[in-house]
Amino acid sequence: MDPVTTTLGAAGLALSAAASYLSPAAWKPLSIRQLGARCRSQRVLVLTYDDGPGPAVTTALLDLLREFDAPATFFVSGERVPLHRDVATKLVRQGHEVGCHGYHHLHAWKNWPGPLRDDFARGCAAAVTCGASDPISFRPPFGKLVFPTWLYSRHRGTRLAWWTHDSGDSFAELPARSPALDLLDEGGGVALLHDLDRSAPRNEFVLETTRALLEGAREKGLRVVRFRDLFEARDDASP
Numbered sequence: 285m286d287p288v289t290t291t292l293g294a295a296g297l298a299l300s301a302a303a304s305y306l307s308p309a310a311w312k313p314l315s316i317r318q319l320g321a322r323c324r325s326q327r328v329l330v331l332t333y334d335d336g337p338g339p340a341v342t343t344a345l346l347d348l349l350r351e352f353d354a355p356a357t358f359f360v361s362g363e364r365v366p367l368h369r370d371v372a373t374k375l376v377r378q379g380h381e382v383g384c385h386g387y388h389h390l391h392a393w394k395n396w397p398g399p400l401r402d403d404f405a406r407g408c409a410a411a412v413t414c415g416a417s418d419p420i421s422f423r424p425p426f427g428k429l430v431f432p433t434w435l436y437s438r439h440r441g442t443r444l445a446w447w448t449h450d451s452g453d454s455f456a457e458l459p460a461r462s463p464a465l466d467l468l469d470e471g472g473g474v475a476l477l478h479d480l481d482r483s484a485p486r487n488e489f490v491l492e493t494t495r496a497l498l499e500g501a502r503e504k505g506l507r508v509v510r511f512r513d514l515f516e517a518r519d520d521a522s523p
């Protein structure tokens with residue numbers, strides 16, 4: 285085989301391998317559209333928090349959620365669970381859902397399948413120690429998903445948990461108004477927030493946005509539910 289044909293063949297092989305590895309990225313927008321439709325048909329707000337627990341923010345959130353008698357979903361970072369086990373175990377005890385967010389927060393596009401699988405399994409095991417029960421909701425770290433992670437997720441029986449509205453709490457510059465508040469006018473959605481302890485302005489932004497979402501949901505007549513409740517209640521409301 286001549287060198288040009290060999291090079292083209294190798295490039296084609298590399299491209300098809302990359303396409304199959306990254307193919308779940310192509311489904312993500314469709315999955316998010318379906319998730320938004322599900323939320324609007326049920327008229328629900330789902331509050332989700334990633335990367336915690338943080339001893340200060342998570343504890344303050346638990347007080348705030350209790351004030352509104354509202355449940356939320358916490359996608360815990362496996363490596364933080366042993367550091368803040370007292371806070372982590374309060375989550376399920378207080379009626380919230382604990383989901384898997386991996387152990388070391390690996391970026392799926394920058395790691396090999398073996399380490400990704402191990403991190404996924406270890407993260408789910410950490411969530412179980414907090415009281416998480418099957419089917420566990422899984423939020424891919426950085427929102428990045430590759431085919432092997434999707435396969436592990438199917439094999440483990442977890443449910444992929446995207447979001448429809450980013451609160452903006454991790455933007456380089458905090459927004460004056462959280463874009464997640466738009467979901468109130470749209471009739472529902474899944475808000476993405478983070479509950480690891482960061483700078484005082486960011487911690488405050490998370491708490492203020494949560495309060496604004498809860499007050500808005502009350503005003504607009506939206507129910508506040510956990511992520512898993514979207515799929516386990518009201519069969520008549522499924523899109």
Ligand SMILES: [Zn+2]
Nearest residue numbers: 334335425426
């Ligand atoms: Zn994260």
